[in-house]
Amino acid sequence: MTTAAMKRRTPTLTVGAILVGLVVLLAVMSFLWTPHDPTRVDAAVRLLGPTGDYLFGTDKFGRDLVSQIMVGARTTLYVGVVAVGVAAVIGTPLGILAAMGPRWLGEFVMRVNDLVLAFPALLLAIMFGAVFGASTLTAMIAIGIATVPSFARIARSGTLQVMSTEYVLAARAAGRSRFAIAHRHVLPNVAGLLIVQSSVSFAIAVLAEAALSFLGFGTRPPTPSWGRMLQESQELLAVQPRLAIVPGIAIAIAVLGFNLLGDGLRDRLDPRLAGRR
Amino acid sequence: MSVLTVHGLNVSAGDAELVRDVSFTIGKGERVGLIGESGSGKSVTASAVMGLLSEELTASGSITLNGKQIVGMPERQLSRLRGRDMSMVFQEPMTALNPAMQVGKQVAEVMSLHRTQPDRRSARAAAVDLLGRVRLPDPQRAAKSYPHQLSGGQRQRVMLAIALANNPSLLICDEPTTALDVTVQAQILDLILANTNDSALLFITHDLAVVATVCERVLVMYNGRIVESGLVRDVFTAPEHRYTRQLLASSDLEATDENGRLRTVSHD
Structure with missing residues (x-):
C-alpha cells in the first residue's frame, strides 16, 4: 500500500481491524498457551476475585476466566465463519441469478427471500436446535440461513447495477456469454459490497451465538463460549457482577470490531469513491 | 458482395x-x-x-x-x-472497460474467447501487440494497468484494440x-x-x-x-x-x- 493510500484509511477501519485482530490473537494464542485449563473444575479456587494467578478471577466452578475468554474467542470466530460462509455461499449466487435470470425467476427468488427475512433468526435457530439437537454448528447454520436474504439482496442490487454498465454491454459486444459475464465481470465488481456485508453479518452472528448460548440452544458445555459464560453468571449477578462484565466486554469488543471493520471497508471499497483513489 | x-x-x-x-x-x-x-x-x-x-x-x-x-x-x-x-467501439471509454480487470487481460480475453489465438500465452502476447498497434506508449506496461490508471484517450485506444482484435x-x-x-x-x-x-x-x-x-x-x-x-x-x-x-x-x-x-x- 502506498503512503497516500495509508493516509486516506479511515480511523474506523483501523480501530475495527485492531479490535478484530485482538479477538483473532486471543483465539490463536489459546491453541498454544492459556494461563490455566479453561475447563478444569476446582472447588478450592471457586469465585476468586482478580489475583496475580487468576487475572479476572474464577467462576463458580473454579475455572479461570481469562482462559475461558481465550478459548471462547475460538468459538466466536468459528461461529462467524460458519454463519457468514453459509449465508455468502447460498445468498450470493441466488442474488446474481435473481438479477441475471429470467424475470419470473428473479421475482420468485426475491419473494422467497422476503419470506425467510420475515422469520426471526433466533426463532429459526431455536427450531433447528430443537429438531437437530442444540450445538454450535446447528445454531450457526440456522443463523447463516437467516442471513442468506441480506446477501442475496445485496448481490442482486449490485449485479443489476453492474449489468447496466457499459462494460457489460461491451463484454456482450465482444461475444461473452451470460455465465462468463457473471463470473468475470459481475462477481469481482460486487465483491466489495459482499465483503462489507460479511463483516457486518459476522458481528450479528457473534451476538446471535451469545444469545443462543445464553438461552441454552447454542454451544454445549464444556466448550467455553462467551454467551454461555454470561448465562452461567446469571444467578450470581448481584454478588459477582465481574462474571457477567468480563464476557460482556469481550462480546462487545468483537461485535464493535466487526461492525467498525465493515463500516471502514464500506468507505474504502465504495465504488463511488473508486475514481478518487 | x-x-x-x-x-x-x-x-x-x-x-x-x-x-x-x-x-x-x-x-x-x-x-x-x-x-x-x-x-x-x-x-x-x-x-x-x-x-x-x-x-x-x-x-x-x-x-x-x-x-x-x-x-x-x-x-x-x-x-x-x-x-x-462484428465488433463495436462505444462512446464512453471511461465506463466501457471493466474497472476490476487489467486492460491487457480484457484485450486477450476476446481472442481466447473466440479461439483466434491457440492459448493464453499467445493471446497475451497478441494483446500487447495490439496495444502497440493502437499506439499506447509502453504496451507491456499498459497491458498490466487497470482502466482507472489510463486517460480517456488511452482507454479508447484499448477499446479499439479489443474491437480490432479478431479482424x-x-x-x-x-x-x-x-x-x-x-x-x-x-x-x-x-x-x-x-x-x-x-x-x-x-x-x-x-x-x-x-x-x-x-x-x-x-x-x-x-x-x-x-x-x-x-x-x-x-x-x-x-x-x-x-x-x-x-x-x-x-x-x-x-x-x-x-x-x-x-x-x-x-x-x-
Whole structure:
C-alpha cells in the first residue's frame, strides 16, 4: 500500500481491524498457551476475585476466566465463519441469478427471500436446535440461513447495477456469454459490497451465538463460549457482577470490531469513491 | 458482395416505433457515416445490428452479416459472431472497460474467447501487440494497468484494440470520439482509418467534420428514418432534405442568422 493510500484509511477501519485482530490473537494464542485449563473444575479456587494467578478471577466452578475468554474467542470466530460462509455461499449466487435470470425467476427468488427475512433468526435457530439437537454448528447454520436474504439482496442490487454498465454491454459486444459475464465481470465488481456485508453479518452472528448460548440452544458445555459464560453468571449477578462484565466486554469488543471493520471497508471499497483513489 | 445488408428494419418499444423502414448496405472496405441528432435512432440501429437491443425492444425486418440473418438469431449464435465477425467501439471509454480487470487481460480475453489465438500465452502476447498497434506508449506496461490508471484517450485506444482484435468484417463505432478532446479525437480517427482497410465500417456521429474526414458515404437519420443518403461529397454540397440542409447550415461557424446567432436546427 502506498503512503497516500495509508493516509486516506479511515480511523474506523483501523480501530475495527485492531479490535478484530485482538479477538483473532486471543483465539490463536489459546491453541498454544492459556494461563490455566479453561475447563478444569476446582472447588478450592471457586469465585476468586482478580489475583496475580487468576487475572479476572474464577467462576463458580473454579475455572479461570481469562482462559475461558481465550478459548471462547475460538468459538466466536468459528461461529462467524460458519454463519457468514453459509449465508455468502447460498445468498450470493441466488442474488446474481435473481438479477441475471429470467424475470419470473428473479421475482420468485426475491419473494422467497422476503419470506425467510420475515422469520426471526433466533426463532429459526431455536427450531433447528430443537429438531437437530442444540450445538454450535446447528445454531450457526440456522443463523447463516437467516442471513442468506441480506446477501442475496445485496448481490442482486449490485449485479443489476453492474449489468447496466457499459462494460457489460461491451463484454456482450465482444461475444461473452451470460455465465462468463457473471463470473468475470459481475462477481469481482460486487465483491466489495459482499465483503462489507460479511463483516457486518459476522458481528450479528457473534451476538446471535451469545444469545443462543445464553438461552441454552447454542454451544454445549464444556466448550467455553462467551454467551454461555454470561448465562452461567446469571444467578450470581448481584454478588459477582465481574462474571457477567468480563464476557460482556469481550462480546462487545468483537461485535464493535466487526461492525467498525465493515463500516471502514464500506468507505474504502465504495465504488463511488473508486475514481478518487 | 456486401458485408452488411439491412433491409426494412423496424425497431419498436411497445407501440412506439424508434426505427422505421431503415435499409442500407455496407461493402467490404467501405466506410459509411450515420449522422442525425440525439434520439433519431442511430444507436438503436447499431444495437440492432449487433443483436444487443434491450429486452423491451423488438426488431423486425432483415439484417444480414456475410449472409447470416441477425434478426431473430439465438443469443448463443449471436455471441459467437460478436467480437469476431462484428465488433463495436462505444462512446464512453471511461465506463466501457471493466474497472476490476487489467486492460491487457480484457484485450486477450476476446481472442481466447473466440479461439483466434491457440492459448493464453499467445493471446497475451497478441494483446500487447495490439496495444502497440493502437499506439499506447509502453504496451507491456499498459497491458498490466487497470482502466482507472489510463486517460480517456488511452482507454479508447484499448477499446479499439479489443474491437480490432479478431479482424472483424464489420466495425461499428458509436460516437467513439465524442467524449474525447479535439487533439485526441484526431489521433483516434487516424487509428480507426489505419486499421480498417478490409473491414466494413459503420461510423455513428453527430460531428459532420468527422464524417467528412472518415467516411465515403453518409446516411442521415431523422425521427427514426433514413431521410437522405449518398456520397459524402454529394450530400454535403447539395443536401436535399430540409433537415440535412439545416444540419449543415448549423455546423457553419461563420454563418449567422438575422440576430447574429449561429444557426440551429428547427423542429416542427
